[in-house]
Amino acid sequence: MRGTVIYGARDVRFEERADPAIEAPTDAVVRVVAACVCGSDLWPYRGINEIGGPTPIGHEYVGVVEQVGSAVATIERGQFVIGSFYASDNTCPNCLAGYQTNCLHREPVAGAQAELLRVPLADGTLVATPGQPAPEMIPSLLTLSDVMGTGWFAAVAAQVRPGMTVLVVGDGAVGLLGVLSARQMGAARIIAMSRHEKRQTLAIEYGATDIVTERGDEGVARVRELTDGVGADAVLECVGTAESMQQAIKSARPGAHVGFVGVPHGVTIEGTQLFRSHVAVHGGPAPVRQYLPELIDLVWKGEINPGKVFDLTLPLEQVAEGYRAMDERRAIKTLLLP
Amino acid sequence: MRGTVIYGARDVRFEERADPAIEAPTDAVVRVVAACVCGSDLWPYRGINEIGGPTPIGHEYVGVVEQVGSAVATIERGQFVIGSFYASDNTCPNCLAGYQTNCLHREPVAGAQAELLRVPLADGTLVATPGQPAPEMIPSLLTLSDVMGTGWFAAVAAQVRPGMTVLVVGDGAVGLLGVLSARQMGAARIIAMSRHEKRQTLAIEYGATDIVTERGDEGVARVRELTDGVGADAVLECVGTAESMQQAIKSARPGAHVGFVGVPHGVTIEGTQLFRSHVAVHGGPAPVRQYLPELIDLVWKGEINPGKVFDLTLPLEQVAEGYRAMDERRAIKTLLLP
Numbered sequence: 032m033r034g035t036v037i038y039g040a041r042d043v044r045f046e047e048r049a050d051p052a053i054e055a056p057t058d059a060v061v062r063v064v065a066a067c068v069c070g071s072d073l074w075p076y077r078g079i080n081e082i083g084g085p086t087p088i089g090h091e092y093v094g095v096v097e098q099v100g101s102a103v104a105t106i107e108r109g110q111f112v113i114g115s116f117y118a119s120d121n122t123c124p125n126c127l128a129g130y131q132t133n134c135l136h137r138e139p140v141a142g143a144q145a146e147l148l149r150v151p152l153a154d155g156t157l158v159a160t161p162g163q164p165a166p167e168m169i170p171s172l173l174t175l176s177d178v179m180g181t182g183w184f185a186a187v188a189a190q191v192r193p194g195m196t197v198l199v200v201g202d203g204a205v206g207l208l209g210v211l212s213a214r215q216m217g218a219a220r221i222i223a224m225s226r227h228e229k230r231q232t233l234a235i236e237y238g239a240t241d242i243v244t245e246r247g248d249e250g251v252a253r254v255r256e257l258t259d260g261v262g263a264d265a266v267l268e269c270v271g272t273a274e275s276m277q278q279a280i281k282s283a284r285p286g287a288h289v290g291f292v293g294v295p296h297g298v299t300i301e302g303t304q305l306f307r308s309h310v311a312v313h314g315g316p317a318p319v320r321q322y323l324p325e326l327i328d329l330v331w332k333g334e335i336n337p338g339k340v341f342d343l344t345l346p347l348e349q350v351a352e353g354y355r356a357m358d359e360r361r362a363i364k365t366l367l368l369p
Numbered sequence: 370m371r372g373t374v375i376y377g378a379r380d381v382r383f384e385e386r387a388d389p390a391i392e393a394p395t396d397a398v399v400r401v402v403a404a405c406v407c408g409s410d411l412w413p414y415r416g417i418n419e420i421g422g423p424t425p426i427g428h429e430y431v432g433v434v435e436q437v438g439s440a441v442a443t444i445e446r447g448q449f450v451i452g453s454f455y456a457s458d459n460t461c462p463n464c465l466a467g468y469q470t471n472c473l474h475r476e477p478v479a480g481a482q483a484e485l486l487r488v489p490l491a492d493g494t495l496v497a498t499p500g501q502p503a504p505e506m507i508p509s510l511l512t513l514s515d516v517m518g519t520g521w522f523a524a525v526a527a528q529v530r531p532g533m534t535v536l537v538v539g540d541g542a543v544g545l546l547g548v549l550s551a552r553q554m555g556a557a558r559i560i561a562m563s564r565h566e567k568r569q570t571l572a573i574e575y576g577a578t579d580i581v582t583e584r585g586d587e588g589v590a591r592v593r594e595l596t597d598g599v600g601a602d603a604v605l606e607c608v609g610t611a612e613s614m615q616q617a618i619k620s621a622r623p624g625a626h627v628g629f630v631g632v633p634h635g636v637t638i639e640g641t642q643l644f645r646s647h648v649a650v651h652g653g654p655a656p657v658r659q660y661l662p663e664l665i666d667l668v669w670k671g672e673i674n675p676g677k678v679f680d681l682t683l684p685l686e687q688v689a690e691g692y693r694a695m696d697e698r699r700a701i702k703t704l705l706l707p
Contacts, residue, residue: 128624129624261462285466297640300643301637302629303633311650314644315643316647
C-alpha cells in the first residue's frame with residue numbers, strides 16, 4: 032500500500048510501504064476512507080518537535096474494517112468506523128473515568144495518512160456508525176477522530192454551562208470547533224479571537240457572537256471590556272503557546288476554568304498567578320473516544336456540521352501540498368482522500 | 370487598646386495602639402472575643418515575606434460589634450459576628466459568583482490580633498451568629514473566619530464528591546480541616562499525609578482512613594499503591610511549596626482536581642505536566658464569606674467541631690509565644706483570648 036512518511040522538517044513523502052497486518056489478536060486493519068492533517072502534525076513538520084528518522088504520520092481517520100484479530104468481539108469486517116488517535120481498552124479505571132487518552136494500556140495510532148491502517152485494541156478504540164454514511168457526511172465524521180472531539184473536550188474541561196460567556200483562544204480548526212461545541216452546550220455568548228477573515232466567518236457560522244482581533248494585553252483588555260470588567264465565564268485555550276495560555280488565564284473571571292487542548296510548547300504557569308486569579312486550568316489530549324457515540328449521533332442527525340473546517344480537499348498522494356497549505360495558513364485544515 | 374504588631378523576622382510585639390474608629394460609613398468596629406495565629410502569618414514571621422516596617426497583624430477573628438458606620442444596614446451593635454480576612458461588598462459580580470476574596474472592592478482585614486478591629490464593608494463581610502455563643506463553641510466559630518473555610522474551599526475546588534478517594538497534602542490546621550471538609554462532603558476514603566503523631570490522631574478523628582508518612586516520590590508511590598495504581602480522585606494541596614504541589618499533582622488520577630489553598634511560594638507548574646496527566650488545578654484565597662452561613666449552621670448544631678485544631682490557648686498579651694510555638698511546630702494552631 033501507499034502511505035505518508037515524514038523524513039524531517041518540511042519533508043513529507045507519499046510512498047510505498049508494507050501493508051499493515053494484524054500483530055495482536057485485539058488489532059483491526061482499516062481501509063482508510065478519509066484522513067487529514069492535524070495542527071499537531073505541523074510541530075514536527077516545522078522542525079519544532081524532533082523526529083528520530085523516517086516516521087509514518089497521521090492519526091485522524093475514518094474507514095471500513097478490512098480485517099480483525101481473533102480476540103476482537105464487537106468490531107466486524109465491513110463496518111464503517113471512527114477511532115481515536117490513541118488506542119484504548121475502554122475498560123481500565125482511567126477509561127471508565129472518561130480519560131481514554133490516559134488508558135493504562137494506551138497505544139498511539141500512527142500512520143493514518145495512508146491507504147490501510149492498523150488500529151490496536153480495536154474493541155475499545157473503534158466505534159461503528161449506524162450504517163454506511165453518505166459521502167457528504169464523511170468530512171464531519173472524520174473530525175470526530177480528533178479535532179471535533181478536541182474542541183468538545185476543551186469546552187467540557189472549561190466547564191461550559193448554558194448561559195455562559197465563553198472565550199475561545201485560537202482560530203485553527205480546534206478553536207473553531209470549540210466555538211461549535213460551546214454553542215452546542217448552550218453558551219449565551221461566544222467570543223472568538225481571530226484576525227483572519229475566513230476563520231472569523233466560520234466562527235460566526237458556528238455560533239461566535241463577538242470577534243476580538245487584538246492580541247496580548249490589548250486582547251485581554253478587549254475581553255474584559257466585553258464582559259463588564261470581570262472576564263469570561265469559561266475559556267477554551269486551543270493553541271498551546273505561552274502567549275495563548277496567558278491570554279486565556281488573564282481573560283478568565285475568578286472561578287472560571289481554562290480548558291486547554293493545544294499541545295503545550297514552552298508553557299509554564301506560576302502558582303501565584305493561578306492563586307491570585309482563582310482561575311482553574313484543566314486540559315490534555317482529548318479523550319475523544321468518550322464522545323464518539325454522542326458526536327456520531329449529532330452528525331448523523333445533521334445537527335452539527337464540523338466538517339466545514341476542511342477548506343482544502345486533496346487526493347492522498349498530494350499530502351505534501353496539504354501540509355504546505357496549512358503551514359502557510361492558506362488552508363484551515365486539509366482533507367485527504369485515498 | 371492593645372494589639373499585635375510585627376516588627377520583623379521573629380519580632381512580634383503586643384503593644385498600645387490607637388483605638389480603631391469608623392473611617393468609612395460602611396465600616397464596623399468589633400470588640401475581638403477570640404483571634405488566632407494563621408499559618409500564613411508565619412511567612413513574614415520567618416522573614417520569607419518582607420514587611421515594610423512595623424505592621425499590625427492578624428486576620429482571623431470573632432467578636433461583638435461595638436460600633437457601625439452610618440451606611441451599615443444589616444449588622445448591628447451587640448451582635449456576635451464572624452468575618453473573612455478580606456472585606457468584600459458581597460454584591461459585585463465576583464462576590465455573586467462565590468469568589469468574595471476577589472471582590473472588585475475587596476480590602477484586607479489586618480490587625481485582628483488585638484482588642485478592637487475595624488472591619489470595612491461590614492454588611493458584605495460580617496455574618497452574625499444566631500445568638501451569643503456558648504464559650505466552648507467559640508474556638509470552632511473562630512476557625513470559620515479563615516482556616517476552616519480554607520480547608521472547605523480546598524475540598525470544593527478539588528470537586529470532592531460522595532464516594533471519592535481524597536488525598537490531603539499538608540497536616541497543618543488547614544490540611545486537618547480539609548480532612549474534616551472532605552468527610553463532610555461524603556468522601557469514602559481520605560488519605561492524609563503526615564509524619565507527626567499528634568496531627569495523625571486528629572486527622573483520624575476528623576475522618577482520615579489512611580495515613581501516609583512517606584514524602585516526595587515515595588509518598589506518590591504509596592498513594593498510587595493505595596489507589597490501585599491510578600491516583601486519588603481529588604487532592605487538597607494545603608501547604609504552598611513546590612514540593613507539596615508536585616506531591617499533589619503526581620498523586621492525582623487523570624481528571625482529578627487539585628484544590629490548592631496554601632499561599633504559593635516558588636510554585637511553578639509546567640503546562641506539559643498538566644497536559645500529560647489530565648490533572649486540573651484550582652485554588653486561591655478561600656472565599657470563606659460564601660461558606661459562613663452554612664458552616665456557622667454546622668457548628669451551631671454541633672455537627673462539626675473544627676475548633677479542635679487549637680492545641681494551645683494563650684492570653685492575647687502572650688501572642689509572641691503563640692507564634693514561637695507554631696514556628697517550632699510545638700503547636701498546630703494558637704488561640705488568643707483578649
